[in-house]
Amino acid sequence: MKFQPGEQPARLKRGDVIDLEVTAVAHGGLCVGRFSGQVVFVRHTIPGERVRARVGDAPSHGRFVRADTEAVLRSSPDRVSPPCPYAGVCGGCDWQHVSLAAQRQLKASVVREQLARVGQEDPTRWLDLVVEPVPGDDEGLGWRTRMRYAVDARGRAGLRGYRANDVVPIDTCLIAAPGVRDLQITRRDWVGRKEVTAVAPSASTAVAIPDARPGVAKVREVAADRVWRMDATAFWQVHPGAADTLVGAVREVLNPRGGDHLLDLYSGVGLFAGALADDVGEMGQVDAVESDAVAVRSARRNLHDVPQVRIHGESVDRWLGRGGVQHCDLIVLDPPRSGAGKRVMASILQLRPRAIAYVACDPASLARDIATAKRVGWRLSSLRAFDVFPMTHHVECVALLEPQAPAGHLT
Numbered sequence: 483m484k485f486q487p488g489e490q491p492a493r494l495k496r497g498d499v500i501d502l503e504v505t506a507v508a509h510g511g512l513c514v515g516r517f518s519g520q521v522v523f524v525r526h527t528i529p530g531e532r533v534r535a536r537v538g539d540a541p542s543h544g545r546f547v548r549a550d551t552e553a554v555l556r557s558s559p560d561r562v563s564p565p566c567p568y569a570g571v572c573g574g575c576d577w578q579h580v581s582l583a584a585q586r587q588l589k590a591s592v593v594r595e596q597l598a599r600v601g602q603e604d605p606t607r608w609l610d611l612v613v614e615p616v617p618g619d620d621e622g623l624g625w626r627t628r629m630r631y632a633v634d635a636r637g638r639a640g641l642r643g644y645r646a647n648d649v650v651p652i653d654t655c656l657i658a659a660p661g662v663r664d665l666q667i668t669r670r671d672w673v674g675r676k677e678v679t680a681v682a683p684s685a686s687t688a689v690a691i692p693d694a695r696p697g698v699a700k701v702r703e704v705a706a707d708r709v710w711r712m713d714a715t716a717f718w719q720v721h722p723g724a725a726d727t728l729v730g731a732v733r734e735v736l737n738p739r740g741g742d743h744l745l746d747l748y749s750g751v752g753l754f755a756g757a758l759a760d761d762v763g764e765m766g767q768v769d770a771v772e773s774d775a776v777a778v779r780s781a782r783r784n785l786h787d788v789p790q791v792r793i794h795g796e797s798v799d800r801w802l803g804r805g806g807v808q809h810c811d812l813i814v815l816d817p818p819r820s821g822a823g824k825r826v827m828a829s830i831l832q833l834r835p836r837a838i839a840y841v842a843c844d845p846a847s848l849a850r851d852i853a854t855a856k857r858v859g860w861r862l863s864s865l866r867a868f869d870v871f872p873m874t875h876h877v878e879c880v881a882l883l884e885p886q887a888p889a890g891h892l893t
């Protein structure tokens with residue numbers, strides 16, 4: 483139903499069409515507006531615009547509805563013509579209609595807002611935060627070296643729709659790295675498969691792995707002055723400029739010294755452990771903890787020649803809970819999207835490290851874990867944000883946490 487000015491529905495429902503002012507950006511690639519008092523999260527718009535939007539999802543709690551833009555009634559100067567013909571149809575990109583510079587400003591706003599609202603930071607503290615491009619950035623396109631395609635009942639590979647299970651047929655994805663595009667996944671027959679993962683590594687040929695089965699292909703990456711061999715299904719940073727950038731940012735804030743004992747928690751194939759092992763030297767020690775058996779095998783192979791590194795194939799919470807480590811000097815914390823959580827945060831803070839470098843792909847989880855640390859006397863000392871997922875709402879942060887008081891004086 484389309485509402486005329488002055489006409490107000492009791493409560494918005496699916497299919498309603500509304501005109502509204504878009505006032506702010508929200509986490510998740512959405513913007514916020516209000517319609518007769520109700521909060522509306524709108525996709526494919528920009529703060530400052532006036533849009534006509536169709537309500538998609540109207541949860542029964544009534545606190546908000548989700549809507550998608552049907553027409554832009556007053557356009558933002560940051561609006562651009564999306565480079566990709568599937569923008570707005572496939573669920574992968576959120577910000578194709580926004581200039582790259584403005585995308586980065588929107589992401590910085592989201593990080594700031596999460597830190598203020600959830601992380602209890604002073605809202606004025608991070609006003610100068612910028613989301614930095616990483617080396618290899620090519621107008622935000624051609625960066626995705628790992629892509630998961632969904633396969634429909636007829637064996638055609640495509641991408642998932644937004645918050646949907648349907649498979650959107652596509653020809654080429656413009657954010658996919660050239661090596662991924664060359665595999666021509668969407669032109670091949672995948673009948674009988676549920677999904678296909680395409681991997682285009684920096685130092686070996688691109689591979690397609692049906693149904694994410696480990697053991698099908700090995701790939702090689704080069705980062706932090708090492709060659710990394712891994713099963714193609716193991717975690718690796720997706721943007722070709724991400725691994726070196728994050729290692730550099732972590733090294734800069736942690737400043738490891740010879741002889742330090744460092745923990746690399748959620749260590750994947752051992753990127754940070756291997757990179758920082760030289761910094762702590764053979765008099766130091768690095769404990770790397772990772773639960774994915776496939777990544778652990780790759781890490782052991784990659785770092786077998788670095789005696790100061792020990793790899794533990796276990797979940798971080800269980801490993802910490804066993805109490806094998808009473809103290810450490812530095813921690814790299816690089817959890818999945820859900821963050822570290824209260825228990826892990828409590829355990830690592832008790833180890834009284836000098837500093838924790840928290841590498842975060844979700845600013846909301848990061849902010850929650852920062853709040854946990856602040857409650858027991860820690861502070862957020864520095865923060866950088868990187869645009870390793872251009873065109874999408876995702877952003878990677880490297881946050882430095884340090885004790886307010888010198889180690890050993892915490893309550």
Ligand SMILES: C[S@@+](CC[C@H](N)C(=O)[O-])C[C@H]1O[C@@H](n2cnc3c(N)ncnc32)[C@H](O)[C@@H]1O
Nearest residue numbers: 717748749750753772773774797798816817818
């Ligand atoms: C964001 S990735 C980081 C990997 C690595 N630090 C890197 O940059 O390549 C998170 C890693 O945590 C692992 N993981 C997820 N939950 C875990 C848990 N509870 N305990 C240990 N590792 C976990 C995943 O398998 C994945 O390898």
